[in-house]
Amino acid sequence: MSQNALFSQLPATDKLLRREAFAALLTEYGHTRLVETLRLMQDEARAEIRARQRLPAWCCDWAQAVRTRLARADAGALRPVFNLTGTVLHTNLGRAVQAEAAIAAVTQAMRAPVTLEYDLDGAGRGHRDRAMADLLCELTGAEDACIVNNNAAAVLLMLAACADGGEVVVSRGELVEIGGAFRIPDVMRQAGCQLREVGTTNRTHLNDYRTALNERTALLMKVHTSNYYIEGFTKAVDEAELAALGDASGVPVVTDLGSGSLVDLTQYGLPAEPMPQRLIAAGVSLVSFSGDKLLGGPQAGIIVGKKAMIARLQSHPLKRALRADKMTLAALEATLRLYKHPEKLRESLPTLRFLTRPAQEIAALGQRLLAPLAPRFPAFTLRVEPCLSQIGSGSLPVDRLPGAALTFTPLEARSGGALEALSRELRELPRPVIGRISDGRLWLDLRCLEDETGLLEMLLK
């Protein structure tokens, strides 16, 4: 068929819109958007005719093609997935899953005006972190608190507001990179302070800090080396020792704790994680940690510590730029309240629920999935196998949690392509299933799977 004949087969926009199949589309998406989409599709079809002398396959059903295209465009960037990666706090999947109480609090804060900076008693203007600060003081024993966008912002604000261009003393073993361009030396530069490195990569002594002190010293800083671990001939100075030195020399000690946990995780058989309340008790002036790591709340940076120093943070211009919004504060407050009922925390806080899920329970879940799913994947052998999950988000990579996974091994050996194809198929489901490939099979770590029925229904549809 000639190009001209092909071009003449392209229906005009107004004709298409009058077709019966377009009535529902018009109601759903509106005239403006349909016209815009059809114009783009016609341009695409013309380009195809010019390049390959044929109509694109979708031209046989314009209404269906439009529907598919618009549905895909509207799927949104934040699609719910099944996190079966084995990493509980997965940064790329949005870290902590929120508690029901937090979800309800956010919804309420979105629907109606709230007392964000409004003091009902005095009708004066309170500051937005007030309610949270009281709760954090109760939970950590600190004098006051400040909330910002995330822990990176918290570190930046602490340094900018409290070092004021002076020297900040840090151990060489703690000049870490957290990922995503967050490197302690770079943050120092951005905050306008001078980095004063002391000690060596593996060993730093109290005396290293002491000899670094001079009239320009503004802060002594500790950074929790959350994501790496050195073993062997090592020495670090703990916060209590450093706080004593700080006290004696009149220099505040600040700590970037990274994750931090408000409850002692060892009571659940989990790896020990430093607790902000212990550092406050040890005399540290400011401690910062993330809201969406082990705390299990929304993305936020939490700083707890001495009243006078928190006041400096609150009045610094950067605070205004880094402050948390009402939805974050609502979720954070609701999450923190759960910590006032620690006996129930394992139930109410999804992060802790996932982390403490017993291996036998996860394996039993795997067994329940095995029988119905096996016939659905005839090209693979399905098994329930023990595996090790990770906490994630900068927790020690050497700390692993024993659990179980559903594994898919290709029946035909050496079919590496089959695993990739299966992994893609699972990612393309309405609610994508994210697993991982290793040792010649696909692993679906079931630790974070709670909607068992939802997964089964989707896979068997």
Ligand SMILES: *Cc1c(COP(=O)(O)O)cnc(C)c1O
């Ligand atoms: C995770 C982490 C940060 C960054 O925290 P975000 O909340 O992701 O901004 C900073 N320092 C340490 C030690 C961390 O572990």
